[in-house]
Amino acid sequence: MKIEWKKSLNAALIAAMLTVSACSGAKKEESAAAPAAEAPKKEFNIGWSIYAGWMPWAYAEKSGILKKWADKYGIKINLIQVNDYVESINQYTAGKLDGVGSTNMDALTIPAAGGKDTTALIMGDYSNGNDGIVLKNGKTMADIKGRTVNLVELSVSHYLLARALEMNGLKLPDVKTVNTSDADIVGAFGSPEVTAVTAWNPQLAEIKKAAGATEVFDSSKIPNEIQDLMTVSTATLKANPDLGKALVGAWYEVMGIMAKGDDASKAAIAEMAKLSGTTTENYEAQLKTTFLYYKAADAVAYNTGPDIMKHEDGVRQFSFSKGLFGPNAKSVDAIGIEFPGGKVLGDKANVRLRFDPTYMQMAADGKL
Secondary structure (H helix, E strand, O other), X not given: OOOOOXXXXXXXXXXXXXXOOOHHHOOOOOOOOOOOOOOOOOEEXXXXXXXXXXXXXXXXXXHOHHHHHHHHOOOEEEEEXXXXXXXXXXXXXXXXXXXXXXXXXXXXXXXXXXXXXXXXXXXXXXXXXXXXXXXXXXXXXXXXXXXEEEEOOOOHHHHHHHHHHHHOOOOHHHOEEEEOOOXXXXXXXXXXXXXXXXXXXXXXXXXXXXXXXXXXXXHHHOOOOOEEEEEEEHHHHHHOHHHHHHHHHHHHHHHHHHHHOOHHHHHHHHHHHHHHOOOHHHHHHHHHOEEEXXXXXXXXXXXXXXXXXXXXXXXXXXXXXXXXXXXXXXXXXXXXXXEHHHEXXXXXXXXXXXXXXXXXHHHHOOOO
16 A cells, blocks of 8 residues: 655654744734734635545545535635645745645644644544554563654654653653654564554554554544644635635535445545545545544534643643754743634744634534
8 A cells, every 4th residue: 555644754854944933033913813914815725645534635626526615705726735744834834835734733843833823724633543653572562661662753653652651651761762754664663673663554554464563552542632634824814714614615515425424425435545545445444543523513512622722732742842843942832822712822922823613613503
């Protein structure tokens, strides 16, 4: 199965380049309620990369659903596939894209840390087993102590490892890590000297097939912490609310098709598998470890519930501890993260990431 899924690849390197003047250099006069102004426009570029939870975007384009919703609001949406996941976020941060599929951690550590005010428009899914830790000759997390772990350092894999250790009475200093790209991680595990890896699907699935391999922890044990979003420029969204309506409308139309389980649903899922370069069976297996919020109301409930701030706080604490806020960030509060009801984690005068369920609520209410 050949799928380019570069989720969080080398995020630290990209963040370091983007955050030279971040945080302390942000304009303090821009409050949480006042993102930078931007002129309205009619054409938008939205980036995405291949991953189980983002394939509905490819289907929305192929089926004409995305165009239908764009036409409804008199706009044009160009869906642009970027084969390198981090490059897609780079392009968004640089202003070449108006929105992009991103994890919550990468939305924080790349565009937000780089000073770009970003809104999480759609809470699409969370990893529910798509990320995991695999050992050779080991049966539990306790067996990882003292080992060297191959993983994409400073990515969601590193975050998963930190959480797994914490939940099992261990700490990051109890292991050593070796930075290994997602393209090399399967081959690395085949080497006799590599006895522990943290990886994501589809590489994770291949690693688990190896003789003597045991998965000792996976992301289903930390639900809603590794999230997959559709993020957009806050300034662009403010100037062009029809973009938000069209994107959310198209997304939940596809979610509705997928959730029915009928022939149309099966055909849509088969098309998504084809568009991702894999078989229907393999794609369905990936969907099983991806908790999609099929209903807008469920995504809104999480966004407005008590757990989201706790989960994002854990992500920001880890990100800051690893230097992903940039050299000018003096504390974990350097970047503000806004939630429904005006609640903010971090600097209220430097809000750069916003979880805004406004448009998802419109979908839930049938008002799009």
